[in-house]
Each structure stands twice: as C-alpha cells, then as structure tokens.
Amino acid sequence: MAMNRRNFLKVSAGASGSLMVSMTLPGCAGIQTGYEPDTGEWRPDAWLELTTDDEVFFTLARVEMGQGTYTGLTTLIAEELEIQPERITPRFAPVAPEYRNPLYKLQLTGGSTSVATSWEPLRMAGAEARQMLVMAAARVWSVKAAECQASEGRVVHPNGIDSMAYGKLVALAAKEVVRGDIALKPRSEWKYIGKQRGKLDARAKSTGTAVYGIDVDLPDMVYGVVSRPPRRGGRVRDFNADQVRAMPGVLDVFEIERGVAVVADKYWRARKAQDALQIDWDFSDAVSLSTGDVFDSYRAAADDDPGESERSEGSFASAMEAGDRVIEAEYAQPYLAHATLEPMNATAWYRGDRMEVWAPTQAPDLGRVAAARATDLGPDDIIINTTFLGGGFGRRLTQDYIEEAAAVAYRTGRPVKVIWSREEDTRHDLYRPAMLHRMKASLSGGELTGWHHQIVGPQILDWYVRNAAPAQYPWAPKFMYDTLGSVGLMAEGIATPKDISAIEGAIEYPYQVANIDIRHTHTDPGIPITWWRSVGYSHNGFAVETFMDELAHEAGEDPFQFRRRLISHEPRHLEVLERAARLADWQSPVPDGRARGLALFRSFGTYVAQVVEAGIENGAVRVYRVTCSVDCGQVVNPRIVEDQIEGGILFGLTAALYGEITLQDGEVQQSNFHDYPLMRQYERPEVLVDIVDSTEAPTGVGEPGVPPVIPALGNALFALNGKRQRSLPLKANA
Amino acid sequence: MAVSLTVNGDERSLDIEGDTPLLWVLRDELGLKGTKFGCGAGLCGACTVHLNGQPVRSCSTPVEMAAGGQVVTIEGLNDGDQLHALQEAWIEHGVPQCGYCQSGQIMSAAHLLANNPAPSREEIVAAMTGNLCRCGTYSRIIAAVESVAGAESSGSSQGREA
Numbered sequence: 001m002a003m004n005r006r007n008f009l010k011v012s013a014g015a016s017g018s019l020m021v022s023m024t025l026p027g028c029a030g031i032q033t034g035y036e037p038d039t040g041e042w043r044p045d046a047w048l049e050l051t052t053d054d055e056v057f058f059t060l061a062r063v064e065m066g067q068g069t070y071t072g073l074t075t076l077i078a079e080e081l082e083i084q085p086e087r088i089t090p091r092f093a094p095v096a097p098e099y100r101n102p103l104y105k106l107q108l109t110g111g112s113t114s115v116a117t118s119w120e121p122l123r124m125a126g127a128e129a130r131q132m133l134v135m136a137a138a139r140v141w142s143v144k145a146a147e148c149q150a151s152e153g154r155v156v157h158p159n160g161i162d163s164m165a166y167g168k169l170v171a172l173a174a175k176e177v178v179r180g181d182i183a184l185k186p187r188s189e190w191k192y193i194g195k196q197r198g199k200l201d202a203r204a205k206s207t208g209t210a211v212y213g214i215d216v217d218l219p220d221m222v223y224g225v226v227s228r229p230p231r232r233g234g235r236v237r238d239f240n241a242d243q244v245r246a247m248p249g250v251l252d253v254f255e256i257e258r259g260v261a262v263v264a265d266k267y268w269r270a271r272k273a274q275d276a277l278q279i280d281w282d283f284s285d286a287v288s289l290s291t292g293d294v295f296d297s298y299r300a301a302a303d304d305d306p307g308e309s310e311r312s313e314g315s316f317a318s319a320m321e322a323g324d325r326v327i328e329a330e331y332a333q334p335y336l337a338h339a340t341l342e343p344m345n346a347t348a349w350y351r352g353d354r355m356e357v358w359a360p361t362q363a364p365d366l367g368r369v370a371a372a373r374a375t376d377l378g379p380d381d382i383i384i385n386t387t388f389l390g391g392g393f394g395r396r397l398t399q400d401y402i403e404e405a406a407a408v409a410y411r412t413g414r415p416v417k418v419i420w421s422r423e424e425d426t427r428h429d430l431y432r433p434a435m436l437h438r439m440k441a442s443l444s445g446g447e448l449t450g451w452h453h454q455i456v457g458p459q460i461l462d463w464y465v466r467n468a469a470p471a472q473y474p475w476a477p478k479f480m481y482d483t484l485g486s487v488g489l490m491a492e493g494i495a496t497p498k499d500i501s502a503i504e505g506a507i508e509y510p511y512q513v514a515n516i517d518i519r520h521t522h523t524d525p526g527i528p529i530t531w532w533r534s535v536g537y538s539h540n541g542f543a544v545e546t547f548m549d550e551l552a553h554e555a556g557e558d559p560f561q562f563r564r565r566l567i568s569h570e571p572r573h574l575e576v577l578e579r580a581a582r583l584a585d586w587q588s589p590v591p592d593g594r595a596r597g598l599a600l601f602r603s604f605g606t607y608v609a610q611v612v613e614a615g616i617e618n619g620a621v622r623v624y625r626v627t628c629s630v631d632c633g634q635v636v637n638p639r640i641v642e643d644q645i646e647g648g649i650l651f652g653l654t655a656a657l658y659g660e661i662t663l664q665d666g667e668v669q670q671s672n673f674h675d676y677p678l679m680r681q682y683e684r685p686e687v688l689v690d691i692v693d694s695t696e697a698p699t700g701v702g703e704p705g706v707p708p709v710i711p712a713l714g715n716a717l718f719a720l721n722g723k724r725q726r727s728l729p730l731k732a733n734a
Numbered sequence: 735m736a737v738s739l740t741v742n743g744d745e746r747s748l749d750i751e752g753d754t755p756l757l758w759v760l761r762d763e764l765g766l767k768g769t770k771f772g773c774g775a776g777l778c779g780a781c782t783v784h785l786n787g788q789p790v791r792s793c794s795t796p797v798e799m800a801a802g803g804q805v806v807t808i809e810g811l812n813d814g815d816q817l818h819a820l821q822e823a824w825i826e827h828g829v830p831q832c833g834y835c836q837s838g839q840i841m842s843a844a845h846l847l848a849n850n851p852a853p854s855r856e857e858i859v860a861a862m863t864g865n866l867c868r869c870g871t872y873s874r875i876i877a878a879v880e881s882v883a884g885a886e887s888s889g890s891s892q893g894r895e896a
Contacts, residue, residue: 066832066869198828205833206824207817208768208808212834215767223762248751267762268754341772341780341834341868390770390834391868422773639828643871647831650870673777673866682863684872 048077048129054153054167056083060090061099061107062114063362064201065392066647067702068640069114071200075636076118079192080126080185082150083166085200092386095364097474104497106471108363110397110531112604112700115636119698120184127182129173136172137164187634187695194635201388213360213387216347218415222251223267224408225274226418228259228428231666232528233286236260239279247273256407257374258400263412267419287526287666291434294525294663295332298436302456307519310455311507314515316442319450323442327554331439331543332727335661336432336532337676342390343425344401347417348409354381355406360389362396365474366467370399371406372478373467379474382406393651394531398430399467423671431661432532433458435502437543442515446555448566450515453506455540458524460531461499465489501531505540505603505707510573511548511566527663533651534703537603541707542714542728545599549715550724559715560586563600573600575692576609576629583690584611584627593617594624597715599708605699607631607692610649612685612712615720616732621657623685626709630689633696641701642689648705649687654679656710656730737801741766742810752798756790757781759797760807768808768837772866779865782838783807789845808837811844819885820844823878831869839865843879852883 049057058077064070070090078085093099093107100107102117130150137155138145147158154163187194204210229235236255244253244262249269253262260279264270320326346359348371355377361367364386368379375382389396405418420428435457442450461468469488470481492499500507503520532538552562560581567573577600581587590596594615601608613625626649635641658677662669670676714725723734738747741764748763755774760766760783769792772780776791783792784806811818817825820843830836839862846853846861853861858879867875 066830068831198825199830201833202825202828202830205830205836206821206840207812208766208837210833211767212770214771215761217765217767266754266758268751268758339868341770341778341832341866343771389832391832393868419771422775422778643828643831643869643874646873647870650872651868672775673773674775678866678868679870680863680866681872681875682859687873 048081048125050129050166050170052167052170054165056081056088056153056166058088058090059093061093062101062109062118063092063386063389063392065109065360065362065389065396067114067644068199068637069109071197072115072636072640073118073122074200075192075197076115076122077126079190080123081130083153085192085197087153090200093364095368095384100365106363106468107365108397109392110362110394112606112702112704115698116605116700123184124182127184128178131178131182132173132176133166133169135176135178136169139172140164194638196638199640210388212342212390213347213358214342214345214390214417214419216358216387216417218347218349221347221415221417222263222265222412223270224261224263224405224412224416224418225270225421226256226259226261226404226408226424227274227277227279228424229281229283229286230427231283231286231288232526234281234283235285237280237282239277244273244277247276249273252412253277254411256404256411258404258407261408261411263408263416271421283666289525289527289666290664291334291662294434294527295436297525298456298523301521301523302436302438302454305521307454307456307521309517310503310520311509311516311518314450316450316452316515316517319442319515320440323444323449325443325554327441327443327551329439329547329550329726331437331546333435333539333542334659334728335434335527336655336659337426337429337661337670338391338393338395338532339426339673339676339678340389340391340393340395343422344395344420345418346402346405347415348402348405349415350375350406350409350413354383355409356383356385357402357406358385358387359402359405360387360396361399361402362389362392362394363399363471365471366397367399367402368474369467369470369481370403373481374403374407375410378478379470393533394535395429398464398530400430422673426671426676427668429661430463430528430530432535432538433460433502433529434527435539437539439543439547441547441551443551443555446557448511448513448551448555450517451509451511451513452517453509453543454519454521455502455506456521456523457502458529459499459522460501460529460535461492462489462524463529464531501536503540504536505601506536506544508602509544510570510602511563512569513566533648534603534706537601537703537707538652538655538710541599541601541603542710545601545708545711546714546724546726549597549711549718553718560598563598567600572607572631573602576600576607576631579629579690579692580609580611580627583629583688584613584625586611595716595720597712597717597719599712599715601704601708603704603707605633606701606704608645608704608708610708610712612709612716614713614716619732621713621717621730621732623653623683623713625686625688626712627688628690628705629692630701630704631692631694632701632704633694633698635691635694636698638691641691644701645689645705646687648703649709650679650684652706652709653685653713655706656713656728658729660729735798737797739797739800739803739805741805742807750797753796755793756783756785756795756797756800756805757792760792760805766807766809770834770837772835772838777866778835778838779842780835780838782841782865784841784845787845787848789842808840811840818844819882820847820878823882827874827878827881829871829874829878831871835865835867839867839875843875847879847883855880858883
C-alpha cells in the first residue's frame with residue numbers, strides 16, 4: 001500500500017476525551033481535516049469516534065437504502081481497526097464537503113460506488129486508529145509497539161496475557177503520531193471481509209424500530225399534503241381556500257410553487273381536506289403529450305439526426321458494403337417509475353435563521369440546495385438529517401420532495417411532515433427515460449463484421465443539474481443557481497464528467513467486431529426523468545443483448561457459442577458466461593413448454609451472465625429459474641452480494657413483465673400497485689447466484705443484476721415461440 | 735368519536751374521527767411507527783397488523799371497525815426481550831434489505847404459523863403473496879419462515895399472539 005497516509009488522514013482529540021480519526025480522499029489534499037469542536041463541523045469523508053466508555057462510532061457517508069452500506073462499510077473499517085463489526089455503531093453522516101462521493105463530487109449514494117470508493121480509504125482509517133492505540137499501549141507497558149497485537153477491541157501485551165481495552169487507551173492514543181505508511185492487512189489475515197456474517201441493521205428492521213423518514217416524530221409536528229398539477233407545467237389559477245380551511249383540523253391551505261398545500265394537525269385530516277380541495281388549473285403551458293407522441297418524436301429525431309458519435313472503430317459503412325447481409329431492428333422501452341415502498345416524504349422545521357430537515361435522501365447536499373430554493377435561507381443554514389431509506393433505486397437522488405416540504409414548512413413555522421400518497425408517488429415520479437434504439441449489423445459468411453447502435457432519447461443530467469451544480473458550490477449565492485445549472489451543462493465533459501446516462505452500456509460494447517459505430521441522438525420530450533436502478537444499462541442492455549441474440553439466430557449459431565466466440569478476448573466476461581451456461585446446463589433439454597435465454601452484460605465494473613428458464617402458463621409469462629454468475633471483484637459480504645444480485649434480478653423481471661408508465665394527453669395513467677404491479681412472492685423464480693472468487697478490487701453490486709435479466713427473458717421467449725419482442729414490457733401473446 | 739381498543743395488550747382510548755385508518759391511529763396517535771404506510775389501498779401489505787387474531791391491512795381499516803378489538807403490531811410480537819421466533823429467524827437469515835416491508839411480512843408470517851404451525855411451501859407462498867417487497871427479499875423470507883415452521887414442532891417459543 002503505497003499511499004501516503006498524511007494526504008488523507010488526520011487525527012485529533014475531540015470533545016469528551018474521544019479519539020477522532022478523520023480523513024479526506026486522495027486527490028483532496030489541502031482540504032483541512034479533523035474536528036472543530038467550536039463549530040461542530042466534521043471534516044472527514046468518514047470517521048471513527050472511540051470513547052473512553054469503549055464505544056466505537058462510525059459515520060456512514062453512504063446512505064442505507066437496502067443495498068447494505070450499513071454493514072458493508074462498517075465491515076471495512078472494523079477489519080483494520082481490529083474490532084468486531086457488531087461492536088461498531090454506525091451513524092448517518094451530516095452534510096459536509098468531505099463526505100462527498102469522490103466520483104461525483106457530491107454527497108450522494110448511487111451508481112453502485114459505495115464499496116468501490118470506500119475500499120481503501122476506510123481500511124486506512126481503521127488501520128491508522130489501530131496503530132495509534134497499539135503505540136499508546138506500548139508506551140504504557142514500555143514495550144515495542146511492533147510486538148503488541150490488536151484484537152477484538154483490545155491491545156494485547158507481547159506476553160500474550162495482559163491486554164487493554166481500546167476505551168482505556170483513547171486519551172493516550174490521541175497524542176500518538178504515526179510516521180511512515182501503514183500496511184493494510186493481507187487478504188489471508190482478514191477476519192470479517194469476505195466472510196459470511198449477519199447484517200448490522202437486521203434486528204432494527206425485524207422489530208419495527210428502524211427509523212425511516214416517514215417515522216420522524218417531532219414535538220408540535222403537523223402534517224402536510226400537496227396537490228400537484230395532473231399535467232406537468234400546469235399552474236394554479238384558483239382554489240377554494242376558504243372552504244378547505246374551515247374543515248376539521250386544517251391549519252392552512254396555500255399555494256406553493258409545485259401546487260397547493262394543505263396543512264392539518266393530523267395526516268388523515270389533511271387528506272380529507274385535500275379531497276375537498278378544488279383547484280382550477282391553468283394548463284396553457286402544460287405537457288399534453290401521449291406516449292405515442294413521445295415515440296413518434298424519437299423516430300422523427302432519429303430520422304433527422306444520426307446523432308453524436310460516441311464510439312467509432314473501423315468503418316461500419318464499408319462493413320455494410322462488404323457484408324452479405326445487413327440485419328436491422330428497432331427497440332423501444334417505456335418510462336418506468338421507481339415505486340420505492342416508502343413513499344416520498346420529508347419533515348422540515350423552519351426556525352427563522354435556519355431550517356432542519358429529516359429525510360430519506362440519497363443526496364443530502366442536494367437536499368440542502370432544494371430547501372434553500374424554497375426559503376430565504378442559504379444551504380449553510382439548512383441541516384439535513386438522513387434516516388434509513390425505504391428503498392431508493394435512484395428516486396431519492398432528486399430532491400423535489402425535500403423542496404416541497406421546505407416550502408410548506410417555511411410558511412407553517414412548525415415542524416411539518418409532508419407525505420405523498422402512493423398515487424402521488426407514482427404520478428409525480430421522475431421516470432427512467434423512455435428510449436428508442438436503432439440497431440444495424442452486417443454479417444459476412446456468418447461472421448459479425450459490423451455493429452451500429454443509434455440511441456435515441458434524453459440525458460438525465462439535463463434534469464439533474466438544477467440542484468447538483470449549486471450543491472458543488474455551496475458558497476454560491478442563490479441568484480446564481482440557474483446560472484450554475486447552465487454552466488454545469490456547458491462544462492459537461494470538460495470541467496464536469498460527461499453525462500453518459502443515455503449511452504452507458506452501449507459504448508462499452510464488448511464483443512470482438514472490427515467495425516463499430518455507436519451514436520446518440522439527443523432528444524427530450526419534456527417528461528421528468530432521473531436515475532433508476534442501472535438506468536442507461538437497463539435499456540441499452542436490452543437492446544444490445546437482444547440484438548446479439550437476433551444475430552446469433554441469423555447466423556445460425558447457438559446464442560451461447562456465438563457470444564463465447566466473440567468474447568474470448570475478455571477473460572472476466574468469458575468466465576461468467578461459461579459458468580452461468582454450465583450451472584444452468586445450457587445444452588441440456590428443457591422441459592416441455594419451457595425455453596432458455598441468456599444474456600451477458602457488464603455494468604458498474606461488475607460482470608454478470610444470466611440464464612433464464614421461462615414459459616407461458618395460463619396466458620402469462622412465467623419465469624421458473626434464473627442462474628446468474630457474477631464477478632464483482634473482492635467480496636466484502638457474500639450474503640449482501642447474493643441479496644443485491646437476486647434483488648436486481650427481481651427488479652429487472654418486474655420491469656420486463658409489468659413496468660410501463662404511459663401518458664394520455666399529458667396525464668400519467670398509472671397510480672398504484674394494481675396498475676403498476678411489482679413482482680409478488682408467488683411469481684418468484686428460483687434464483688441461483690454464483691459468485692466468482694476474485695482478488696480484484698471490489699466493484700458495485702446494487703445495480704448490475706438488473707440489466708441482463710430483461711434481454712435474457714426476452715431471448716427465452718423467442719426460443720419458446722419464435723416471436724422476437726423488441727419493446728417492453730414483454731408480452732405472453734406477442 | 736371515542737374509540738377504545740386493546741393494542742399489544744394495553745387498553746387505549748382516544749377521541750378521533752371514526753373513519754381514520756387504523757394505520758394512522760397506531761402510528762401517529764399511539765406512536766407505534768413499526769407499522770408502515772405503503773399504498774393506502776390494501777395492495778402492498780406493509781401495514782399488516784392483527785385484529786382479533788386476523789391479519790388486516792390497517793391502511794384500509796377504519797379505526798371504528800377496530801373499536802373494542804384486540805390489535806397486535808410488530809411492537810407487540812415479542813415477549814419483553816424475547817423476540818418472536820420469526821424475528822429471530824429474520825435476523826439469522828438476514829432477510830431485510832431496505833426493511834420497509836418487513837414488519838408487514840413478519841405479521842403475515844406470524845398469523846400463518848399461529849394457525850398452521852407446519853405449513854407447506856405452497857401454503858407459505860400463498861400466505862405471503864399479499865406482501866410486496868421492492869428489494870426482492872422473497873427467497874430469504876421463505877427460508878426464514880420455513881426455519882421457524884420446522885422448529886415449531888420441537889416446541890420453540892412463539893411469543894405473544896393475539
């Protein structure tokens with residue numbers, strides 16, 4: 001480990017005799033680190049606090065939304081600190097620049113990055129603290145530090161008998177200075193990483209005691225609900241304020257930017273008052289699109305504009321010329337809602353010079369910007385308290401629900417909890433974008449010689465930059481927010497990362513083909529969109545891996561052998577492909593009425609191959625079995641990897657079988673789980689998750705299970721009935 | 735209206751509109767936040783509690799219908815520090831991901847086992863099909879329920895049941 005610890009570690013003695021270890025990430029050198037008791041401001045990206053009472057606290061800078069950071073990241077720091085993960089108490093991080101995700105320069109949890117970006121820094125933080133505790137003990141005993149051992153929260157004397165608990169050493173350890181680099185433990189000495197262990201939040205989540213955003217309770221708290229325009233862009237012209245204000249428990253009814261808020265002493269009274277609310281909407285600037293119009297606009301854009309070249313190798317035109325066959329296909333995918341089981345909610349309390357917000361959010365620093373927009377406060381005056389999240393899936397990266405709660409609280413002056421109904425959550429979501437793909441390939445004597453992929457649709461950053469850009473510059477005055485948003489877009493690819501949300505998973509096309517032409521036709525119909533579990537990979541995966549299946553069929557080759565031949569230069573791809581095929585017994589006969597399909601797809605650095613066995617029963621698609629091989633590098637917690645991959649598979653199957661948000665004259669037509677269904681227990685296929693034992697650096701697991709299962713199922717249905725389905729959701733009677 | 739009901743063994747009286755869903759009474763009047771709001775329409779099961787020994791969707795149960803009844807929520811499933819065998823199994827199997835649906839899942843499973851201590855796989859699946867999980871913890875739920883169903887015949891504690 002050749003990292004200079006001084007670049008990112010600083011230790012200081014904190015209040016109440018506790019030892020603080022704080023850090024910033026490599027590349028952030030120059031940022032002042034450590035704890036300042038007078039301001040209460042923490043400066044680390046993550047930190048440990050050890051107390052004289054032998055408590056160990058760990059500040060978790062990546063939120064827990066079911067993906068397992070609470071356990072996984074705690075395990076990383078525990079391993080080097082030499083203490084059982086169960087003895088560490090994780091705490092959710094407040095907003096501070098040092099808690100930013102280094103990949104995004106924002107304090108957000110997404111993109112399956114938490115373990116990958118914490119892997120070295122958290123272990124280094126644990127190692128640093130352990131080393132200081134050992135040095136302190138050695139000084140007390142007048143022995144050499146190198147001869148002492150740390151184990152299970154104690155430092156052990158060279159005699160192997162005497163030992164001291166970390167708590168007893170805290171005050172002394174805070175004065176120690178570590179010189180030189182600290183070696184991280186070799187893999188062979190790991191006690192917790194890669195081992196089967198329980199989840200640290202399982203007890204709270206099995207006893208109803210875990211606190212989610214919706215559970216926040218404050219003295220004197222009231223409840224808010226908001227009526228939003230049924231068509232985006234609609235504005236309030238008038239409403240029956242007097243009538244609603246007279247209803248039982250109602251404290252106020254007023255217009256906010258996003259609609260009309262009703263505040264009452266009880267949630268149910270707010271809802272009943274909302275039922276009586278009659279709003280005269282002005283739809284003159286509102287969206288009036290229907291779903292068909294969206295796809296018509298995509299096709300027109302695709303015809304007009306071949307799109308920006310995102311990857312070009314060889315000459316696709318020459319390959320088409322020389323090839324004996326050209327295969328073309330068009331794929332379409334609908335808008336998708338997130339349907340987190342905990343509906344959007346946030347609690348806010350405006351106190352004149354500051355506002356405090358409690359929210360299940362994936363991006364607390366963007367939440368501050370959102371609350372600042374709705375008040376006379378700046379982001380520094382806003383405190384965000386993050387809770388457990390009842391699901392995220394990208395929805396809670398956008399802070400509209402915090403902005404709304406802040407607007408309601410700003411006017412209310414008491415703590416107010418704004419809760420969305422399921423119907424509101426579905427209809428006023430920001431969706432996984434609907435997309436269109438035009439694919440073309442040339443075959444020459446059964447060989448794939450050219451690959452052309454035109455992606456048609458919007459980019460998410462166009463929508464996201466509104467709050468993200470100001471969050472990167474929290475010192476910027478509010479009147480600059482819109483400018484920052486525009487600058488953020490202009491600087492994309494130069495000063496800020498290029499937005500690859502539309503093309504991710506397409507540009508990394510992995511198969512060995514000489515002539516490649518990948519393009520993006522950027523067109524945006526004005527329907528709100530945001531990140532969604534695996535986003536671009538989810539729609540590009542379907543297009544790429546279904547078209548590969550079509551080409552295998554056209555070339556007269558087995559879909560497994562076709563891919564295997566074209567991926568032989570990529571050992572990690574090849575291994576998962578071969579393992580999944582072997583485990584699923586790909587070549588073996590399938591029971592009557594069933595068929596198999598497969599897909600191979602890398603996303604978020606993780607290699608995944610899946611074989612789906614499916615059939616049609618009673619007029620409905622039935623998925624019997626999914627066999628999945630995954631290479632995500634070093635595994636931190638095997639159970640969580642299995643969970644995330646299996647959960648991703650079920651999430652993908654839900655999209656493949658049911659997922660579709662449609663618009664009619666600008667109105668979203670779905671509302672609740674009867675018309676936006678999720679996969680239920682009785683539909684669950686048997687899922688086998690096979691994890692490659694790897695020493696490579698860990699990569700993400702939250703999302704990579706999603707993309708391949710959608711084309712793998714479609715490919716299985718093609719194998720079943722010979723009908724190629726090129727749009728989603730898949731149908732039994734295509 | 736005045737409503738009295740027994741919640742987790744304690745008699746509670748309150749003055750509330752009778753059409754208020756039991757869910758919001760439990761959560762906001764009685765402070766029992768373990769029962770969750772998911773859909774408000776009885777479609778997801780996150781709000782499942784036991785009313786007079788039957789699993790009900792508290793989001794769609796007006797409190798007046800629970801008047802005089804016995805209600806058990808996730809907070810009442812354990813017996814003091816002794817968790818319900820299902821809760822222990824949920825922890826042992828690491829069932830929860832985001833965890834939001836799990837109170838409802840456990841309440842549905844608890845009702846199943848209280849009435850059918852040794853259910854078949856099909857019976858478990860049928861009993862649990864009304865509870866949605868967006869994270870996809872379904873297979874661990876089945877494994878956890880089966881571990882308790884198997885252990886029940888050897889007489890392990892089931893905690894309090896309404």
